Amino acid sequence: MGHTPATDATDVPLYEPVVIEFSEGMERGRTREAVFIAPRSEVEYHWSGRKLELTFDGGLKADQTYVITVGTDARDRRRNALDQSFTFAFATGSQLNPGRIEGRVFRDHAAASGARVWAYEMSGFAGEVGAELPDYETQSGRDGSYAFERLSQGIYRILAFTDRNRNGRHDPGEFLALPSSDVTVQADRAEERAGDLILTERRAAAPQLERVQVLDDRRLLLIFDRKIDLSSLQLSLKGLGVVGRYAAPKDSRRVYVLTQRQEGGKQYSIASLEVEGHSIAWDNPLRGSSRTDQKQPSLEAQEPPDGGATTGHSLTLLFSEAMDTTAVTGIQWVETDSTQAPAGSWQWAGLLELVFKPTVPLTPGTYRLRARLEGLQDRAGVALAGSTAGFEFAVLSESDLAAIKGTVRKFDQEQQPAPTWIVAQGSKAGRTYRAATDSTGAYYLGGLIPGNLAVSAFEDRNGNGDFDGGSLDPFVPAEAQSVREGPVATTPGAVVADIDFELR
Structure with missing residues (x-):
């Protein structure tokens, strides 16, 4: 990527054009959105082939350091994005600001690329961080790293966010990373390292209830716009008792509500619904069902998984829907490959989770076991699909x-x-x-x-x-x-x- 003025040029004339030349044709709209200028300025953009010219309203300011950044959202015509943000600086005075801050952005223990990273110089800032536009802006690279170049001396507050709707601002519901402390750039220590920024999901003011469905004569399905804290959900129905609730094993946006037996055709309604401290209104009536649940529950997952390893203290089965937690006595181990069936007991750890607790921890070695799941059924009395569950795993010794x-x-x-x-x-x-x-x-x-x-x-x-x-x-x-x-x-x-x- 070429550009004028040159990197770290000084005494740049106030009306000298600023031009960025790319090595190939670019997606112009997306690339334009990824150009950040500090200090923030009124600029007109003009494309000519692979060149992007920046015209500053009223020209450049005297004795000012300018930092131009092309973020990782810039893409070529084949939609290939930059691996790292590209930054160059120049000054209209005789020297440039010396400061530099570098850091990393992570999400779920992995490097987060393409996050917007903002820096505020706090000494004269009296606004609201995150709501007002920052002094400096860049984007994290493929390895999660970022850097702010040619900063003036001062105290900087840095944050990062995922700009999901590409409006250039942080909005409720977008992932956000806040700093643990501010970073000071000093004259005698120009380069500083910021603490890791950890993107976490920021919930909107209240979850939105998108849909309520009567599934059968004992179940409702509530679908929210995002995953919710199930433990915070409080629900009462007019004319119908609530006896339990659980989230779908693979989608916590979907909450199943267990009710008393409904009367077919009778109209019910949500009297009150509170989630995460927010009251949620739902005015649409619910028509009771006389249809019984006919779908067989299934085994969703097990721990340890096939071929996995464990310390031998427990084995777990996870089911697709709420089970009849009184039906445990029919489970028996079937010995396979001359493996001794372990002694112990099965215990429900929730509506979906059944745990085997050995009388003593399993001894080290390889296990190939099969459990006969006789008598397991859901809360409607529908038998489990499949009569056995197999485990193949290794129990490790302390020395392993x-x-x-x-x-x-x-x-x-x-x-x-x-x-x-x-x-x-x-x-x-x-x-x-x-x-x-x-x-x-x-x-x-x-x-x-x-x-x-x-x-x-x-x-x-x-x-x-x-x-x-x-x-x-x-x-x-x-x-x-x-x-x-x-x-x-x-x-x-x-x-x-x-x-x-x-x-x-």
Whole structure:
């Protein structure tokens, strides 16, 4: 990518054209939207072939550093996006601002590319962060990294978001990452590193109820516009009792409500519905059904999965719908491949989840088991589709389990001391492991099923045991978190050392 003025040019004439020349033809509208200018200026854009010319209203300002960024949303005509944002700077005075801030953006332990990253210089800012446009703007690259170049001295507050509707602003419901602290650019230390920005889902003011459907004589289906916190749902029906509720195993936007037996053709209504503290109105009547549920429930998943590994403390079956939790006694193990059927008991852990608890933990070795699921049925009395469930897994001994260790270094000494947690998540079965650091910042996390792990560290400032992403209004900083780039590979019986983190 070529451009004029040249990188770090000084004493640029106030009416010199600013031109960006791409190596190939570009998607003009999408590329234009990805051009960011600091300081924010009134600019006209004109395309001529592969060249984009920027004409500043009234010309450039005297003694000013300009930073031009082409973000990763810029695309060529084959819709190939930039791997990294491209930035160049120039000055109309004799010198450029020296500051630089770099950092990374993550979502679900993975690098987040294409996120909008904003920087506010806070010394003279009296507005609302996130609502007003920033002083500097860029986008994260394919590896989640970003950089702000040629910054003036000052205190900067940085945030990132996914601009799902491409309007150039953060809107309710879009993923948002807030900083754990501001970053100071000083004259004698021009380059600074910001703490990792962690994109978290920000729920809109209230979930929207999109549809209510009467499925049969004992069930309703509520469909929301986003996944909800099921534990917060409170529902009452006029003329009909509610006896339970559960979310669909693979889509938590869909909530099934178990009712008393309905009277076919009778009109019911939602008397009150509250979700996440918000009252939701639904005025459409519900017509009762006399149709009974005829669909057979099915087995959705099991833990450990086929070919997986476990420590031998439990086995779990997950079903597609609410089951009759009184029907457990018919389950029997069928011995296969000369494997001893384990002693223990089956226990319901919820309407959908059935857990086998061995009398004693399973001994290390390879298991091939089959359970005869006789007597299992849903709440309408419809028998389970399929009469058996097979398990094939390995139970690991203590010596086969893996471990990681390292240290966590904290840079913000002004914060009150807070517990620091290491969190590791398995890539296959999704197991999550946790350990706290000691007073020196050292940690040891053992008992791990070998495999690849996504590992991070966070400072639990509010003491609730979970990472808190902060809030925009009122502004509350996020808890400091650092994400390990790439998975940590663990092997049986080995300790992976030097898995270190820096919290900023």
